[in-house]
Structures are given as structure tokens and as C-alpha cells.
Amino acid sequence: MTEPPAAFEFTKVSVLRAGRRVLDEVTASIPAAGITVVSGPSGAGKTTLLRLCNRLEVPDAGMVRYRGRPLDELDPLALRRRVGMVFQRPIPFPGTVADNLRVASPEAGPDELRVLLSRVALDPGLLDQEARTLSGGELQRVCLARTLVTRPETLLLDEPTSALDDQPKRVFETTARELAAQDITLVWITHDDAQALRVADRIYQLRDGHLTGAAAEEAPP
Amino acid sequence: MNTTVSWLGLAISLLLVAVAAGISWWQRLGLQRQILIAAARALVQLLLVGAALTLIISPGRSIWWSWLWVTAMLGYAATVARRRAPEVPHLLGLALASFTAAAVVTLGVLFGLHVFPLTGRTLVPIAGMMIGNSMTATVLAGRRLTDELRDKRDEVEARLALGQASRQAAAPYVRAALRAALTPQIETTKATGLVFLPGAMTGLILAGVAPLQAVLVQAVVMFLVLAATATTTVVIALGLIRRLFTPDHRLMYLPAPADR
Numbered sequence: 001m002t003e004p005p006a007a008f009e010f011t012k013v014s015v016l017r018a019g020r021r022v023l024d025e026v027t028a029s030i031p032a033a034g035i036t037v038v039s040g041p042s043g044a045g046k047t048t049l050l051r052l053c054n055r056l057e058v059p060d061a062g063m064v065r066y067r068g069r070p071l072d073e074l075d076p077l078a079l080r081r082r083v084g085m086v087f088q089r090p091i092p093f094p095g096t097v098a099d100n101l102r103v104a105s106p107e108a109g110p111d112e113l114r115v116l117l118s119r120v121a122l123d124p125g126l127l128d129q130e131a132r133t134l135s136g137g138e139l140q141r142v143c144l145a146r147t148l149v150t151r152p153e154t155l156l157l158d159e160p161t162s163a164l165d166d167q168p169k170r171v172f173e174t175t176a177r178e179l180a181a182q183d184i185t186l187v188w189i190t191h192d193d194a195q196a197l198r199v200a201d202r203i204y205q206l207r208d209g210h211l212t213g214a215a216a217e218e219a220p221p
Numbered sequence: 222m223n224t225t226v227s228w229l230g231l232a233i234s235l236l237l238v239a240v241a242a243g244i245s246w247w248q249r250l251g252l253q254r255q256i257l258i259a260a261a262r263a264l265v266q267l268l269l270v271g272a273a274l275t276l277i278i279s280p281g282r283s284i285w286w287s288w289l290w291v292t293a294m295l296g297y298a299a300t301v302a303r304r305r306a307p308e309v310p311h312l313l314g315l316a317l318a319s320f321t322a323a324a325v326v327t328l329g330v331l332f333g334l335h336v337f338p339l340t341g342r343t344l345v346p347i348a349g350m351m352i353g354n355s356m357t358a359t360v361l362a363g364r365r366l367t368d369e370l371r372d373k374r375d376e377v378e379a380r381l382a383l384g385q386a387s388r389q390a391a392a393p394y395v396r397a398a399l400r401a402a403l404t405p406q407i408e409t410t411k412a413t414g415l416v417f418l419p420g421a422m423t424g425l426i427l428a429g430v431a432p433l434q435a436v437l438v439q440a441v442v443m444f445l446v447l448a449a450t451a452t453t454t455v456v457i458a459l460g461l462i463r464r465l466f467t468p469d470h471r472l473m474y475l476p477a478p479a480d481r
Contacts (some may be wrong), residue, residue: 055471080382
């Protein structure tokens with residue numbers, strides 16, 4: 001059986017910030033299939049690793065590849081539509097839920113938007129509601145739906161449930177698993193070990209700037 | 222009849238400075254020294270400028286001396302803007318560019334279309350009004366935009382992460398900054414004549430110009446200031462966006478005020 005192509009490949013990637021090495025020559029490969037969880041203590045560089053994947057940051061040394069292509073050869077705007085990101089805290093934009101969903105795709109029709117809401121287990125009737133009046137869990141799922149507007153093939157989730165209670169957290173996890181079943185690659189950052197066990201197809205550890213448990217580290221190419 | 226102020230009159234008007242200093246002393250504000258220094262400094266500066274202007278705009282003098290004076294004012298205003306808003310990156314160059322743009326627009330309309338005849342006597346004060354007001358608006362717009370992008374970094378990056386280009390992702394914050402910088406000028410323009418009589422008009426009437434003529438000049442000056450502030454702020458905002466984002470649409474690190 002041949003290995004499916006990697007979604008992301010990191011080759012000796014280092015990131016320096018104010019003289020400190022946030023990531024230290026990380027070499028790893030994140031498979032395209034299923035949910036890859038990156039766990040590790042806070043301050044280990046998890047968010048930085050994720051932000052390298054959609055070029056909100058660039059490495060100081062080394063190379064990141066997406067599906068075989070070096071990231072700096074790809075148009076960043078097109079890349080970010082293929083690789084969506086959900087941030088740690090929900091970040092609503094001013095306006096209604098529909099306004100939020102239309103930021104990335106102003107021409108999207110109401111039917112399309114209703115389908116998006118049901119994909120993230122939200123009532124399609126919320127479309128005309130002011131986004132900032134929603135609960136944290138609903139809002140984070142609106143942010144997820146907002147990301148899905150561009151039909152991404154990969155989703156980067158940066159501790160998306162850290163601000164949520166247990167019940168909305170479970171709903172978000174179920175939604176994410178359903179998206180993974182629809183062939184969307186998910187890279188999920190968390191420091192919640194129980195959550196990692198519930199959602200992950202594989203778990204990597206990021207510690208002291210090194211990624212362990214990743215295939216590439218076990219068997220260097 | 223022209224009204225003139227004699228040197229004795231000027232000396233007597235210093236009584237008014239004494240009133241301000243006296244109030245400071247009476248209420249223990251500790252501002253006496255500052256009031257006296259400010260008044261003395263203003264007087265010396267005005268006398269120096271008056272002497273320079275007498276030389277520059279005296280009849281028969283080449284207009285190039287006036288243009289040189291305007292250029293020097295532009296440069297000086299840009300350094301003042303940078304000093305007043307050190308947190309705004311690259312402000313010196315941006316301010317120079319924006320003042321130049323405002324000068325081209327406003328002086329182009331006023332002199333190109335012969336609203337005023339182009340002489341040293343008209344060029345220097347008109348350019349002075351334009352640059353002075355543009356400087357304030359520049360500081361306001363630059364500061365506000367930098368603050369917005371720093372404080373709302375999460376929102377900006379969420380927009381970038383959806384594939385928006387930096388210009389598009391920054392648009393709501395550019396609008397907020399432009400509104401903040403232009404609103405005071407719009408309010409002032411609205412209240413002119415009702416709440417206060419502007420300086421240029423007051424000066425003209427005191428100097429013996431017919432009120433109607435003074436009003437016409439003042440109206441032109443207000444429109445000049447409006448156009449100048451709009452032009453400078455939009456140049457500053459769009460220029461800043463180009464410098465605060467990388468060519469590959471990442472928002473650069475903006476230090477918080479405490480880190481400065």
C-alpha cells in the first residue's frame with residue numbers, strides 16, 4: 001500500500017522571536033487523511049506551527065510544503081482559501097451571521113449559507129441574527145462555517161474549543177469529525193489530552209520546539 | 222481705515238499674559254513659568270517669521286523664495302508629525318508624500334484656477350494654513366490606523382485567513398481612521414460663523430478689510446482645509462497599509478505602547 005501524499009511537510013523549520021527559538025529545526029510530515037492533533041504545553045510553539053501552514057507567518061529557516069509544493073511558490077491568497085483557519089477565540093465581524101459568512105464570498109446566496117449552517121450543526125434560521133448576540137459555542141461554529149465558504153480542502157484549528165463549556169465542545173468535536181469524513185484534512189491544536197484522544201486519528205507532541213510522534217521523525221527520509 | 226497695533230499696544234497686551242500667569246499663581250497651578258515661556262516664545266517666533274516674510278514677500282522679490290519657504294514648511298511639518306506620533310512607523314516619508322499631494326490638489330485649484338493671484342503674499346499664508354491643518358489630521362489618522370490594526374490584530378488576521386488581500390482586510394480600519402481624522406474638521410466647518418469666528422477672518426476684519434471680503438476669503442480657506450485634510454489622511458492611510466503589511470499579505474508586528 002502506498003502512503004497518501006502529505007498535506008504539510010516541514011523541513012528543518014525554525015522560527016525565532018525576540019532572540020528565542022520558538023520552533024527549532026522541526027522536520028515532520030502531516031498526512032492528508034483524517035484529523036492530526038498537535039498537542040503540547042502552552043508556549044511550545046503550536047500556534048506558530050499552525051500559522052506557518054497558511055502563511056500568517058513565515059519561517060526564519062527551513063521550508064514548509066503543502067501537498068508537495070513549497071509554500072512560498074503558492075499565491076498566499078489562493079492558499080488561504082484552500083487552507084482555512086479557525087482561531088482560538090471566536091472572532092465575529094460586525095453584522096449578522098449572513099454578513100459574516102459573506103466576508104469571503106460576497107455573492108453567496110441564502111440557500112448556500114443555510115446549507116453551511118446545517119453543516120456545522122447550527123439552525124439555518126440564525127442567518128439574520130446579529131453575530132455578536134450568539135453564545136460562544138454557536139459563534140465558534142459560525143466562524144467554522146465562515147471558513148467553509150471558500151470550500152477549503154484543509155482546516156487549521158487553533159484550540160478552537162478552549163473557550164467553550166463541555167457540551168458545546170462536544171458538538172464542535174462531532175462537527176469536526178463529520179468534516180473529516182467529508183475528506184477535509186484537519187490539523188487540530190489542543191492541550192486537552194482527553195479531547196486529543198476523542199478526535200485524533202494521530203497525535204503529535206510539540207515540546208521544546210521539536211515535534212515528536214510524527215512519521216518523518218521516526219523514519220527520516 | 223487700516224487698524225495697526227503699535228509696539229506700545231503690544232507691550233500693553235502683555236497684561237493679558239500676566240492675567241493668565243496670575244490665575245496660575247492664585248490657584249497654585251504651577252504653570253506661571255510655562256505660560257511666560259510660551260508667550261515669550263510665540264512672540265519671538267512670530268517676530269522672526271514676520272521679518273522673514275517681510276523679506277520674502279516684499280514687492281519685486283522672486284516668487285521662488287516663497288516656494289522655498291513652502292518647501293521648508295513641508296519638511297518641518299513632517300518632522301513635527303513624526304515627533305508627535307512616534308508609534309506610527311515610516312511617518313516621516315508618508316507625511317512628506319501626503320503634504321505634497323495635498324499641496325498639489327489645493328494649490329492647484331486655488332492658483333491654477335485663479336481663485337487667488339499667485340504671489341508670495343497669497344502663496345505663503347495659504348500653504349501655511351494647508352500644511353498646519355494637514356499635520357494635525359496626519360497625526361490623528363496615522364495614530365488611529367496603527368492603533369486599530371494593533372488592537373484588532375485578531376480580526377485583521379481572521380480576514381486575511383479567509384483569503385482577503387491586505388488592502389481589503391484593512392478596509393474597515395482605514396475607514397474608521399479616516400472618519401476619526403476628518404470628523405473634527407467637518408464639525409468645525411459646520412460651526413463656523415455661528416459658534417466662533419475663525420482666525421483668518423477675525424484677523425482680516427481687525428486689519429480693516431470689509432467683512433464681506435473677509436468672509437469670502439475665510440470660506441475659501443475652510444474649503445482648502447477640508448480638501449487638504451481629506452487628501453493627506455487618505456494618502457497616509459493607504460501608504461501606511463502598504464508598509465504595515467508584507468507583500469505576501471501578512472500583518473507586521475506592531476509593538477504595544479508599553480513596549481515602545
